[in-house]
Amino acid sequence: MNVIKKEAKSFLGQIAKSNETAYLVLLSLYxxxxxxxxxxxxxxxxxxxxxxxxxxxxxxxWGAALYLVYVIAEWKKLWxxxxxxxxxxxxxxxxxxxxxxxMTTNLYGVVFDIFFCLMACGKNxxxxxxCTGTVALVCLIIAGLGLxxxxxxxxxxxxxxxxxxxxxxxxxxxxGFLCFYVLMIVWYLYFRRKKVITFxxxxxxxxxxxxxxxCRTVALLTIFFPFATVVVDxxxxxxxxxxVQGATGSVLLKVVxxxxxIMPFLMLGVMLLLSLNLEWVHAHFYxxxxxxxxxxxxxxxxxLRQHGVAFIGNVLQTNVLQFVRVNxxxxxxxxxxxxxxxxxxxxxxxxxTYTLAWLxxxxxxxxxxxxxxxxxxxxxxxxxxxxxRPGLEMWFNFIxxxxxxxxxSKPGTERVLEFDDEEASDETGLEVSESSQxxxxxxx
Numbered sequence: 001m002n003v004i005k006k007e008a009k010s011f012l013g014q015i016a017k018s019n020e021t022a023y024l025v026l027l028s029l030y031x032x033x034x035x036x037x038x039x040x041x042x043x044x045x046x047x048x049x050x051x052x053x054x055x056x057x058x059x060x061x062w063g064a065a066l067y068l069v070y071v072i073a074e075w076k077k078l079w080x081x082x083x084x085x086x087x088x089x090x091x092x093x094x095x096x097x098x099x100x101x102x103m104t105t106n107l108y109g110v111v112f113d114i115f116f117c118l119m120a121c122g123k124n125x126x127x128x129x130x131c132t133g134t135v136a137l138v139c140l141i142i143a144g145l146g147l148x149x150x151x152x153x154x155x156x157x158x159x160x161x162x163x164x165x166x167x168x169x170x171x172x173x174x175x176g177f178l179c180f181y182v183l184m185i186v187w188y189l190y191f192r193r194k195k196v197i198t199f200x201x202x203x204x205x206x207x208x209x210x211x212x213x214x215c216r217t218v219a220l221l222t223i224f225f226p227f228a229t230v231v232v233d234x235x236x237x238x239x240x241x242x243x244v245q246g247a248t249g250s251v252l253l254k255v256v257x258x259x260x261x262i263m264p265f266l267m268l269g270v271m272l273l274l275s276l277n278l279e280w281v282h283a284h285f286y287x288x289x290x291x292x293x294x295x296x297x298x299x300x301x302x303x304l305r306q307h308g309v310a311f312i313g314n315v316l317q318t319n320v321l322q323f324v325r326v327n328x329x330x331x332x333x334x335x336x337x338x339x340x341x342x343x344x345x346x347x348x349x350x351x352x353t354y355t356l357a358w359l360x361x362x363x364x365x366x367x368x369x370x371x372x373x374x375x376x377x378x379x380x381x382x383x384x385x386x387x388x389r390p391g392l393e394m395w396f397n398f399i400x401x402x403x404x405x406x407x408x409s410k411p412g413t414e415r416v417l418e419f420d421d422e423e424a425s426d427e428t429g430l431e432v433s434e435s436s437q438x439x440x441x442x443x444x
Contacts, residue, residue, distance in 0.1 A: 010075065011075055012118075012121045012122075012404065013122075014071055014074055014075040015071055015118065015119055015121040015122060016121050016122020016123075016406075017074070017122070018067070018070065018071050018074070018119070019067075019070075020123050020124065020127070022063075022067055023067070023116075023119050023120070023123055024123075024127060024128070024131045025063075026060055026063050026064055026067065026116075027116055027128065027131060027132065028131045028132070028134075028135045029056055029059065029060050030060050030112060030116065030395055031131075031132050031135045031136060031395045032056070032135050032139060033053055033056050033057060033060070033395075034109075034390070034393065034395040034396075035135065035136050035139050035178065035395060035396075036139040036142075036143065036169075037049045037052060037053040037056070038053065039169075039170060039174060039389075039390055040139065040143060040168070040169040040170055040174060040178070041143060041152060041168065041169070041170075042170065043155075043170045044143075044152050044153040044154075044155055044166060044168055044169065044170055045146070045151060045152050045153070045168075046150065046151060046152070046153065057108075058100070060112070061096060061099065061100060062096060064096075064112075064115050065092050065093055065095075065096040067119070068092055068115075069088060069089050069092050069093070071119075072088055072092075073085055073088065073089075076088075099111065109393065109394075110347060110351050110354075112394070113355070113393070113394040113400065114354075116394055116401065117358060117394065117400055117401060117403070117404070118404065120401045120403075120404050120405045121404035121405070122404070122405075122406055123405055123406060124405070124406055124408070125401070125402065125405035125406060125407045125408065126189060126408050128398070128401050128405060129185045129188065129189055129398060130185075130189065132185065132395070132398055133181075133182050133185035133186065133189075136178055136181060136182050137182045140167075140169070140175070140178055140179065140182070142168075143167060143168030143169055144167045144168055146168050147167065147168055152167075152168030153166075153168065154166055154167060154168065155169075155170065155171060155172075157171065157172050157214070162211055162212070162214045163214060164213055164214030164215060165212055165213060165214070167213075172213050172214055172215050173215055173217070173218070173388070174388075175213055175215070176209050176213050176215030176217075176218035176219070177218055177384060177388060177390075179205065179209070179218075180205075180218050180221065180222055181396060183201065183202060183205060183222070183225075184225075184377055184380070185398065186201075187201075187202075187225075187229065188373055188377065192229070192233065192373060193233065195226070195229070195230065195233070198225075198226045198229055199226045202222050202223070202225050202226050203222075203223070203226070205222055206219045206220075206222035206223045207219075209222060217292070217293070217387075221380065225380075228376065229373075229376075232372050232373050232376045235372045236370060236371075236372050236373070239370040239372065240370060257367050260363055260367060260375045261360055261363045261364050261367060262360055262363075263360075263363060263375065263378065263379060263382070264355075264356040264359040264360055264363070264378070264382060265356050265360070267340070267379075267382040267383070267385070267386065268340055268352070268356060270386075271297070271300070271338065271340040271341070271386050272304075272340075274297040274301075275297045275298075275300040275301035275304060275338070275341060276301050276304065276305075277301070278297060278298045278300075278301035278302060281294050281297050281298055281301075282294065282298050286298070292387075293387060296337050296338050296386065296387040296388075297338070297386075299335075299336055299337065299338070299341075300336065300337075300338040300340070300341030301341075303336050303341060303345055304341060304344065304345065307345055309344050309345065309348065309349060310345075310348045310349070311348050311349050311350055312347075312348040312350050312351070313345070313346050313347040313348035313351065314345055314346060314348075336389075337387060337388055337389055338385070338386055338387060338388075338389075339384075339385035339386070339388060339389055339390065339391035339392040339393070340352070340385055340386055340391075340392070342389055342392075343355065343392055352392075355392055355400070358400055358403060359378060359382075359397075359399060359400060361403040362374065362378070362399050362400065362402040362403045363375055363378065365402065365403055365407075366402065369407060371407065374399060374402060377399065378397075378399045381396070381397050381399065385397070
């Protein structure tokens with residue numbers, strides 16, 4: 001076990017030394033493919049996007065394979081051992097060729113998730129979020145500019161008085177969540193201690209979403225966001241004060257901490273409880289203002305009952321129009337929207353367990369670094385995952401890149417936050433805190 005732990009630590013250390021720019025380029029391409037070509041423009045762009053999508057996925061796939069070959073060659077010093085280098089390169093490229101033949105299945109997304117999550121080790125988290133947020137924002141702008149030029153279509157969804165506009169994205173809801181995703185990244189990176197700017201930015205966006213995009217769910221979430229950030233700011237200040245004072249915290253705080261850490265699995269439990277009691281949800285919420293929300297759980301429960309849950313997933317169509325009977329009433333089922341239900345059905349218990357466990361590691365690291373914004377943002381994204389398809393995908397859920405990334409301190413707390421007193425280095429053992437370095441130099 002010690003040998004495995006030592007090798008794993010050595011491998012992560014080598015990943016941390018690998019080229020950060022190459023990783024960010026591959027990640028940006030991946031986000032662009034899924035944020036727009038897969039989820040957004042695929043149903044609205046007038047010219048086919050399958051060719052572009054396939055070419056970009058191929059470029060990412062072979063680029064990731066070469067990146068991995070380079071990391072392993074550096075790790076085991078294979079440059080002077082040509083036979084072993086050739087064996088490693090042929091093995092990885094052979095696996096990549098085999099992998100390219102299953103690119104039409106649901107498996108490739110998981111493999112990319114694993115690659116980008118592990119290769120984030122030692123990379124600057126601020127640069128990762130800047131890249132993903134910038135790519136998503138640029139793609140949204142291009143989709144909007146494509147409307148008057150005729151390259152993208154404005155799919156309009158009637159909602160009471162105000163019709164919802166998609167602005168070149170597949171649906172108004174998708175546009176709303178992509179925009180909110182960018183706003184969350186901008187807030188985390190730049191506006192965490194600037195409450196006035198946060199209120200103005202999210203307030204104006206919420207009004208635009210409500211009256212033009214007509215995306216009420218995301219608009220309400222956008223209005224709620226600045227008020228909740230005040231609580232997050234207060235919690236982080238209190239945590240920093242306790243860290244300075246050396247307080248360990250009460251039993252209640254420890255219980256709350258573990259509840260936050262296992263929050264992803266708790267969310268899965270809530271989703272299953274509501275989905276499998278679909279008759280109750282349908283009876284109490286279907287004819288109310290929560291109709292659209294309730295349908296996500298109803299449809300998820302119907303698919304789970306019909307297809308069951310496999311260990312490594314099923315290959316099935318989730319967008320086939322059908323009618324099912326609930327509470328002696330036939331309702332129309334168009335598509336499986338819930339990300340939790342989709343993962344359970346199409347990727348199985350193994351991969352949803354991996355995804356949620358990885359998020360739990362992120363919560364654990366965030367709590368240790370007193371970075372309460374990460375659990376806060378994760379809760380929002382996980383609620384979104386209950387009702388929309390992309391919620392658990394790595395390209396949308398940027399929290400998945402947090403566990404192994406090199407995380408900078410919060411604004412204004414650089415001296416306190418960077419590392420806990422309990423640890424002299426971060427989780428990968430790759431970096432020593434400033435205070436430890438200064439203490440060492442002082443002793444010298």
